[in-house]
Amino acid sequence: MHITVIGAGYVGIPTAAVFAKLGHTVCLLDVDEKKIGALRQGKLPFFEPGLAEAVGEQLSSGALSVTTEYNAAIAHAEVVFICVGTPPLPTGEADLSYVFSAARSIAENFGPHRTLIVTKSTVPVGTAEKVRKIISDVTLSSKGGSASGGSLSRDLAQFDLASCPEFLPEGSALADALNPDRIVIGADTDRAREILLKLHEGLPGARVVTDVRTAELIKYACNAFLATKIFFINEIASLCEQTGANVADVATAMGMDKRIGPAFLRAGIGYGGSCFPKDTRALASIASGHNHDFQLLKAVIEVNQQQRARFLEKVKLILGGVSGKRIGVLGLAFKNNTDDVRESAALEIVAYLMKDGASVVAYDPKAEANAKIALPALVTCSTAAEALQHADAALILTEWTEFRDLPWQQLKSLMRQPIIPDGKNLLDPSQMRASGFTYVSVGRP
Numbered sequence: 115m116h117i118t119v120i121g122a123g124y125v126g127i128p129t130a131a132v133f134a135k136l137g138h139t140v141c142l143l144d145v146d147e148k149k150i151g152a153l154r155q156g157k158l159p160f161f162e163p164g165l166a167e168a169v170g171e172q173l174s175s176g177a178l179s180v181t182t183e184y185n186a187a188i189a190h191a192e193v194v195f196i197c198v199g200t201p202p203l204p205t206g207e208a209d210l211s212y213v214f215s216a217a218r219s220i221a222e223n224f225g226p227h228r229t230l231i232v233t234k235s236t237v238p239v240g241t242a243e244k245v246r247k248i249i250s251d252v253t254l255s256s257k258g259g260s261a262s263g264g265s266l267s268r269d270l271a272q273f274d275l276a277s278c279p280e281f282l283p284e285g286s287a288l289a290d291a292l293n294p295d296r297i298v299i300g301a302d303t304d305r306a307r308e309i310l311l312k313l314h315e316g317l318p319g320a321r322v323v324t325d326v327r328t329a330e331l332i333k334y335a336c337n338a339f340l341a342t343k344i345f346f347i348n349e350i351a352s353l354c355e356q357t358g359a360n361v362a363d364v365a366t367a368m369g370m371d372k373r374i375g376p377a378f379l380r381a382g383i384g385y386g387g388s389c390f391p392k393d394t395r396a397l398a399s400i401a402s403g404h405n406h407d408f409q410l411l412k413a414v415i416e417v418n419q420q421q422r423a424r425f426l427e428k429v430k431l432i433l434g435g436v437s438g439k440r441i442g443v444l445g446l447a448f449k450n451n452t453d454d455v456r457e458s459a460a461l462e463i464v465a466y467l468m469k470d471g472a473s474v475v476a477y478d479p480k481a482e483a484n485a486k487i488a489l490p491a492l493v494t495c496s497t498a499a500e501a502l503q504h505a506d507a508a509l510i511l512t513e514w515t516e517f518r519d520l521p522w523q524q525l526k527s528l529m530r531q532p533i534i535p536d537g538k539n540l541l542d543p544s545q546m547r548a549s550g551f552t553y554v555s556v557g558r559p
């Protein structure tokens with residue numbers, strides 16, 4: 115089939131690459147000339163394991179093309195995926211202006227055949243109906259535009275709407291897109307349902323076929339629940355610190371219960387990224403917009419933010435204050451295997467330390483450039499050893515596994531004080547203490 119994906123971001127690029135890999139003809143559209151120019155050379159706007167290779171492959175096979183022009187991209191498309199950003203407004207509500215501008219542009223460029231429009235970006239329940247209204251208004255006004263007469267195709271433009279939310283974690287987006295647990299298809303017409311089932315043939319995983327509103331809510335429900343699991347284990351970690359229990363063993367035992375499952379029970383400095391903080395706030399505002407006081411979700415949002423402060427208190431306590439101290443930081447990305455620093459807890463903690471008068475030197479395998487854009491005053495370096503040179507403490511703030519394999523014995527001799535506050539429970543407490551470090555972590559004695 116001929117597909118167009120709008121939005122060359124963390125959602126749009128893996129989506130386009132996978133459909134091209136499945137043998138469809140895919141056109142990836144973005145309004146950002148720079149991004150499209152770079153993509154033409156197979157350069158991605160972000161790091162994602164294996165994605166640059168997959169895009170390069172599909173570009174050279176001709177299955178995938180990239181453009182900034184709406185007209186050709188839409189006129190030939192049987193299916194159009196909307197994958198533009200839906201960032202949070204100050205109120206926490208999702209900003210749908212990009213989704214609506216994409217919908218208008220689609221409607222202005224309809225081809226002669228019936229087009230299926232699919233929202234893949236995370237959007238509040240009821241967004242598809244708003245998109246439908248925008249598109250109908252555009253096609254109606256073009257009918258009304260008697261001067262130009264509107265092209266016959268536009269006047270008769272019929273279209274279907276569907277919701278096909280993505281569940282891609284950054285750092286494994288391509289792998290997960292090729293091997294999904296399930297594909298959620300929210301459609302209100304048989305035609306839309308059939309097209310989407312056919313389009314996804316060749317991909318493993320279950321199919322959940324439902325209506326559009328339900329599909330829109332499924333995405334928020336999943337992300338909010340995953341965020342709740344992290345909130346819960348962080349609360350248990352605090353209790354472990356009061357009672358002398360070990361949260362890692364608690365999580366292991368909990369996870370062995372099939373009803374709970376082992377994933378997303380890693381205590382730390384709280385979740386970050388462009389999804390959980392945005393989607394939990396958006397769902398809370400959707401709930402209050404429907405007169406539902408989602409108390410648990412409010413607690414999740416609140417307590418998650420406190421994790422940063424809890425960890426900072428620990429650092430201040432062990433160092434006797436951070437002002438004037440030299441602090442080495444390992445990790446700036448919001449999680450491992452990504453260069454994304456959006457709502458990164460690591461970056462928030464670094465910003466606090468700098469504000470409190472610490473001199474910070476930070477190392478991250480991939481996120482250095484993005485971190486410096488977000489925090490221009492940040493001093494970074496290109497190895498862990500440089501970050502730990504003369505440091506009063508080494509903070510671990512992102513779960514890069516390479517930090518586990520560092521030559522800690524050697525690094526200790528570079529440090530002024532062998533103190534390691536580990537915000538990600540990455541290292542083994544008894545091993546680190548045996549090597550002579552003062553080691554603190556989250557919820558472990």
Ligand code: UDX
Nearest residue numbers: 121122123124125144145146198199200212235236388
């Ligand atoms: C983000 C969130 O990560 C995801 O959870 C949510 O579902 C949608 O918003 P993401 O792919 O990360 O998705 O968005 P982003 O990386 O901001 O990329 C969006 C792209 O759309 C940008 O490249 C932007 O230039 C492009 N865009 C935006 C358009 O092509 N047209 C527009 O009108 C607006």
Ligand code: UDX
Nearest residue numbers: 280281282283284378379380382385386387389448449
């Ligand atoms: C998430 C969802 O997993 C994905 O399905 C959705 O499409 C987008 O949002 P992402 O935000 O990319 O993916 O990363 P994820 O692996 O979910 O981690 C989110 C945050 O939670 C990170 O800051 C991570 O460090 C933290 N986290 C994760 C924990 O603190 N503990 C855990 O056990 C797992």
